[in-house]
Structure formats: structure tokens, C-alpha cells
Amino acid sequence: MAEDLINTLADLKEKEAVKIVEERLSAGEEPLKILDDARGAMEIVGKRFAAGEYFIPELVYSGELLKRINDMVKPKLAKATNVKPQGKVVLGTVAGDIHDIGKDIVAFMLDVNGFEVYDLGVDVPAQKFVEKTKESGAPIVGLSGFLTLAYDSMKQTVQVINDAGLRNKVKIMIGGGQINEEIRKYTGADAYGRDAMAAVNLAKKFTGKE
Amino acid sequence: MSAREGTKPIGTPSTYEAREKRFYDAVSLTKPDRVPIASFAVFFLTKYSGLSNAKAMYDYDKMAKAWKQSMQRLNWDMAPLHQSVFAGPVMEITGLKAFKWPGYNLADDALYQYVENEYMMADEYDEFLADPGSFTIRKGLPRMASVFEPLAILPPLPSFAFGYSIFTVVSTFVGIPGFPQMMETLIKTGREMNRYNATQARLVKDLASMGFPCITAGFTFTAFDWLCVLLRGLKGTMLDMFQQPDKVKAVVERLIPYTIGQAVAVTQMTGNRRVMIPLWRGAAGFMSDKHFAEFYWPSLKQLLLALIEQGITPMPWFEGDYTPRLKYLAELPRGKVAGHFDRVDKKKFKEILGNVMCFWGDVPPQLLVTGTPEKVRDYVKGLIAFFSDRGGLIVDGAVEGIPAEAKPENVEAMTEAVFEYGVYQGISEGQVQHEIRRGDN
Numbered sequence: 251m252a253e254d255l256i257n258t259l260a261d262l263k264e265k266e267a268v269k270i271v272e273e274r275l276s277a278g279e280e281p282l283k284i285l286d287d288a289r290g291a292m293e294i295v296g297k298r299f300a301a302g303e304y305f306i307p308e309l310v311y312s313g314e315l316l317k318r319i320n321d322m323v324k325p326k327l328a329k330a331t332n333v334k335p336q337g338k339v340v341l342g343t344v345a346g347d348i349h350d351i352g353k354d355i356v357a358f359m360l361d362v363n364g365f366e367v368y369d370l371g372v373d374v375p376a377q378k379f380v381e382k383t384k385e386s387g388a389p390i391v392g393l394s395g396f397l398t399l400a401y402d403s404m405k406q407t408v409q410v411i412n413d414a415g416l417r418n419k420v421k422i423m424i425g426g427g428q429i430n431e432e433i434r435k436y437t438g439a440d441a442y443g444r445d446a447m448a449a450v451n452l453a454k455k456f457t458g459k460e
Numbered sequence: 461m462s463a464r465e466g467t468k469p470i471g472t473p474s475t476y477e478a479r480e481k482r483f484y485d486a487v488s489l490t491k492p493d494r495v496p497i498a499s500f501a502v503f504f505l506t507k508y509s510g511l512s513n514a515k516a517m518y519d520y521d522k523m524a525k526a527w528k529q530s531m532q533r534l535n536w537d538m539a540p541l542h543q544s545v546f547a548g549p550v551m552e553i554t555g556l557k558a559f560k561w562p563g564y565n566l567a568d569d570a571l572y573q574y575v576e577n578e579y580m581m582a583d584e585y586d587e588f589l590a591d592p593g594s595f596t597i598r599k600g601l602p603r604m605a606s607v608f609e610p611l612a613i614l615p616p617l618p619s620f621a622f623g624y625s626i627f628t629v630v631s632t633f634v635g636i637p638g639f640p641q642m643m644e645t646l647i648k649t650g651r652e653m654n655r656y657n658a659t660q661a662r663l664v665k666d667l668a669s670m671g672f673p674c675i676t677a678g679f680t681f682t683a684f685d686w687l688c689v690l691l692r693g694l695k696g697t698m699l700d701m702f703q704q705p706d707k708v709k710a711v712v713e714r715l716i717p718y719t720i721g722q723a724v725a726v727t728q729m730t731g732n733r734r735v736m737i738p739l740w741r742g743a744a745g746f747m748s749d750k751h752f753a754e755f756y757w758p759s760l761k762q763l764l765l766a767l768i769e770q771g772i773t774p775m776p777w778f779e780g781d782y783t784p785r786l787k788y789l790a791e792l793p794r795g796k797v798a799g800h801f802d803r804v805d806k807k808k809f810k811e812i813l814g815n816v817m818c819f820w821g822d823v824p825p826q827l828l829v830t831g832t833p834e835k836v837r838d839y840v841k842g843l844i845a846f847f848s849d850r851g852g853l854i855v856d857g858a859v860e861g862i863p864a865e866a867k868p869e870n871v872e873a874m875t876e877a878v879f880e881y882g883v884y885q886g887i888s889e890g891q892v893q894h895e896i897r898r899g900d901n
Contacts, residue, residue, distance in 0.1 A: 397860075
């Protein structure tokens with residue numbers, strides 16, 4: 251039955267997946283196990299995305315399905331359970347840029363892969379990244395940007411993190427439509443990722459989980 | 461270096477007619493006398509002349525002066541679309557919520573940016589389909605700009621039944637709270653817009669007398685992007701593709717005549733027969749090939765074919781990676797579409813589209829912003845060499861044309877390289893292979 255849910259969810263079959271969850275809940279099954287399966291399905295979704303079988307529509311839809319199942323299961327949980335996160339990531343679109351699509355997908359993929367994400371939103375001043383990094387103790391900062399003006403904003407954000415004395419405490423990854431290795435060098439970031447799964451893999455690498 | 465009055469132009473002079481011919485020679489896949497260079501630079505020209513983006517949007521005269529000064533110096537074959545520097549005061553007076561811009565709610569040197577929201581909700585497809593005009597006026601406009609908020613209270617527009625209810629209509633308008641103020645604001649907006657338009661019209665005339673045609677009459681959108689970006693937003697649309705796909709297709713279908721009409725309208729207003737079509741959500745990273753074939757391509761193809769039939773040159777702006785989509789573009793007629801490319805495998809492009817479409821692009825923004833003049837020159841040389849066997853090349857930057865952040869010396873080097881290497885002489889095949897490998901990044 252676990253495999254049924256994992257597969258139907260990974261195949262994005264909404265009605266079937268919801269039905270299985272209903273059945274399993276009414277059979278009195280441990281809600282946490284259902285959430286585990288849902289997470290397992292999201293891992294498959296992530297793999298299919300990385301393999302070029304799934305694209306943004308599938309990711310967005312899988313996120314919606316996960317949310318729906320969470321909403322069904324959460325009331326049955328005895329108490330909020332704290333799964334120990336894989337690691338913490340401070341994430342945001344850099345100053346001057348208000349594009350959130352890429353950043354939101356990265357946040358979602360990090361989240362379903364067990365990372366705790368502090369999403370600062372868009373047009374985020376450099377100082378805010380510093381404040382949140384200090385406050386959360388996150389070892390990873392993710393900078394997103396779609397426009398070419400983000401090159402300088404990223405560079406400046408890395409500089410401000412450096413000036414705050416945090417540079418050797420955090421790994422900085424960048425990403426966005428116009429980001430490549432040249433821009434990574436230009437900004438002084440540690441790594442850049444082509445897509446959301448690349449961000450997950452980088453985060454795992456940084457936290458020694460892979 | 462920046463554009464200053466009296467600075468010597470790069471390259472050699474051309475007439476207006478020679479530039480038009482050069483451009484269309486490239487589009488129709490014949491070899492022009494020289495490779496044309498034409499860009500959609502939004503804020504580069506103004507920045508190059510020392511204006512901040514905010515100043516460019518708020519001081520129409522300074523913007524126009526900067527445009528001319530920079531064009532004089534750069535000597536490109538077509539002037540970028542002047543109207544892409546929007547009128548900041550107009551946006552401000554209307555309380556536009558669908559954009560953020562420099563000089564208002566973004567930093568002075570930021571690019572203006574569209575705010576992608578749900579301007580149409582998931583349960584409003586039927587209402588839109590029943591009457592797109594009524595929906596736009598009563599729902600769309602009030603959500604996009606605060607000046608239009610009073611419109612939300614209007615009854616469905618067809619209920620104003622011509623002669624029978626014309627008096628009711630008038631009293632309704634005046635009686636609606638906020639309506640008189642809205643009218644006053646709109647009059648103010650109109651006056652400001654007239655001031656902007658007058659400056660822009662003078663600019664077009666001045667550019668023409670300097671020998672520079674304007675690159676495009678304006679723009680239209682393809683139906684899927686109209687829905688996905690302008691109405692429902694990415695997240696909403698992509699959920700709808702799974703949860704109510706038939707409605708998505710119905711709205712896309714319904715929008716096609718508007719996408720064509722918008723293009724025809726701008727060509728009629730300006731007399732310019734070229735229309736830019738920014739393309740956003742059909743690129744390789746955004747959706748699968750299957751979804752592209754199902755949701756995106758049919759309406760785009762209809763738009764392109766309809767414009768070609770009316771003698772308009774569509775300028776689709778293929779943002780992102782279009783390599784997997786080249787096979788669809790091969791269905792288009794030869795030499796009629798000015799395709800602008802961002803990231804595409806040029807070898808595959810040549811194989812699949814070599815006899816169909818010109819290649820317009822693609823000096824990467826990373827190179828223009830962070831590279832050196834030597835590297836830019838090499839890239840352009842390689843690009844020209846690669847297409848030297850067939851012509852059909854127009855040089856520009858990639859995704860947004862020339863980014864405002866590009867180093868002036870890099871843009872000058874790019875321009876110089878076009879004049880230096882663009883005459884299709886003395887480039888051997890061996891060199892072609894070598895250059896393209898370097899240029900391919």
C-alpha cells in the first residue's frame with residue numbers, strides 16, 4: 251500500500267492518491283507513515299525533474315498535491331512532530347530583483363528534501379541575509395536572481411556577508427536564468443546551480459549529507 | 461567610455477533605406493552587404509549617455525536626447541524600441557500595481573519589473589470566456605491599477621443595453637463612489653501620456669532623419685503567455701493545466717484574435733511593419749515538449765502565420781533554451797520570421813532551421829557585463845564566421861538584448877566587431893570551427 255501512494259503521487263494522480271490517503275487514515279494507520287510516503291513520492295518527482303521528465307508544471311502540481319495530503323493528515327497527528335532537518339538554508343532573491351519563480355521552486359525542493367528554509371522573499375537587501383544567517387545559524391545561503399542587475403546585487407551580498415565576518419561560516423550558492431560559472435566567479439559565491447535539484451544537491455554536499 | 465555629444469560614430473555611415481534592406485536581407489536569408497546589428501536594449505542607451513534608469517523614465521526629453529546621442533555613437537542598424545522606456549509619471553498617477561519600477565518602488569538603477577499575480581482567479585475562466593471585455597474592465601483593470609478600482613462595481617457591460625438604458629448608464633457612472641475622481645485622474649493620466657507620446661513621436665522622426673529606423677512598432681503577446689503571465693500567473697496556470705486543462709485551452713484559443721489584433725493595431729499606429737513578441741513560458745526549462753505541443757505551440761503558430769499573411773514581420777523573442785523546440789519552428793515559412801534567440805545550440809539551429817529562419821542574437825549577458833572587450837570581439841567574430849556560409853545573421857545580445865549593466869567598452873567592442881568582420885570576406889571554414897568553439901561558452 252505504501253508503494254501505491256508513492257507511485258500514484260509521483261505520477262501526479264490526484265484523485266487516486268487522495269483516495270488512498272483517505273483509506274489509510276480510516277484504517278487507522280499511523281499518519282506519520284503516510285507523510286513519509288508522500289515525501290518519498292516527492293523524491294521521485296525531484297529525480298524525474300532532474301532527469302528532464304518533469305518540468306515546472308509537474309513540480310507546481312506535486313507541491314499542491316503534497317499540501318493537500320498534508321492538510322488531510324495533519325489534524326490526525328497527535329502532536330506536531332519535529333523531524334530533525336537535514337540543515338538550514340537562508341534563501342532569497344537579491345536586491346533590485348522581484349522575480350520569485352525560481353526561488354520558490356528551490357525553496358519547495360529543499361523543503362521536501364528535508365531542509366529548513368528561511369525564505370526572505372524578493373528584493374532582499376544584503377543586510378537581511380546577514381541578520382537571518384546570524385539569527386538562524388544556517389550554514390548555507392542561497393541567492394536567487396533572474397535579471398542581469400542581480401550580478402552586482404549578488405556580488406554585493408557576498409561582500410556584506412564577508413564584511414560581517416560570516417564568510418567562513420557559510421557556504422553561498424547562487425542560481426537563476428542568467429547565472430553561470432563566470433558569474434559565480436564574479437560574485438565570489440561558492441557554487442551555482444542550474445536548477446532546483448542542483449540546489450538540493452549542493453545543499454547536501456555543503457552539509458556533508460552526500 | 462560613454463556616449464558624449466560630438467563623439468565619433470563607430471563604423472561607417474548608412475542610409476535609412478540601406479539599413480532597412482540590410483535587416484530584411486538577413487531575415488529573408490540572403491547575404492546583406494554587412495551583417496546588421498540591432499538590439500532591444502531597454503536601459504543601455506540611456507545609461508550609456510549618463511542617465512539613471514529612474515531619470516530615463518521620468519524625464520522624457522532627457523531620455524530622447526540620450527537615445528539619439530547613444531545611437532549616433534553606436535551607429536546600430538536599428539534603434540531599440542524607445543517606448544520600452546515606460547513613462548514613470550503615468551504609471552505613478554494610475555497607481556499601477558502590475559509593475560514595480562525605478563524612481564518609484566525600486567532602486568534608481570533597477571530594471572522595471574512586472575508583478576506576476578493572479579489577476580484572474582482559478583474559478584473565473586467561465587466568466588472570462590463568456591465576455592473577455594467585460595471581465596477585463598470590471599475585474600482585470602481594478603486589480604492591476606488603483607485608478608480603476610471603482611470599475612469593479614459596474615454591472616456586466618452588456619447590461620447597458622444601448623438606447624434603452626443610456627440614461628441609466630450616465631447616472632450609474634456619476635453615482636458610483638469614486639467615479640468622478642477616477643475620471644479626473646484619467647484626464648490627468650491622458651495629459652501626461654500625451655506629453656510622453658509627443659516626445660516619443662519627435663524622437664522617432666529625429667532618429668529617422670539621422671538614418672535610423674525603429675526596430676519594431678511595439679509588441680504583442682502569444683496567447684499562452686497572455687494567460688500564464690498577464691492573467692493567472694505561473695503557479696495558477698500550471699495547476700490549471702492539470703486541474704482544468706480544457707478551460708486553459710479554451711481561454712488560449714479565445715485570446716488568439718486579440719494577440720493578432722494587438723500586433724495589427726501597433727503596426728497601423730506607427731506604419732512600422734515589425735512586431736516584437738516576447739516569449740516566456742514555452743522554453744525548454746519551463747514545460748515538457750508534450751505540454752509545449754499541446755498548450756503553447758498551436759496558438760503561437762497561428763499568431764505568427766496570421767502576421768506573416770498580413771505582411772507583418774513577427775519578431776519572436778525566444779527567451780531561455782529553445783533547442784528542443786526548433787523542430788516546431790521548422791514548420792514556419794522560410795525567411796519571414798525574425799527569430800531572436802537567447803540560449804540555443806547553434807549547430808542544431810543550423811541543421812534544423814538553417815533554411816527557415818535567421819539567427820538573431822546572442823552575445824551572452826555574462827560576457828557583456830563581466831567580460832573584456834577582447835572576449836566580446838572574439839565571440840562576435842566567431843558568430844559571424846559560423847553563419848558566414850548562409851547569411852541570415854543579425855547581431856545582438858541574448859536574453860534582454862544589451863543589458864543596462866553591460867560595460868560600455870564591451871558594447872563598443874561588439875559593435876566594432878560587426879563592422880570589422882561583418883562583410884563576409886576572408887573567413888575560412890577552418891577558422892569557423894575554431895571560433896565557434898570559443899564562442900560557444
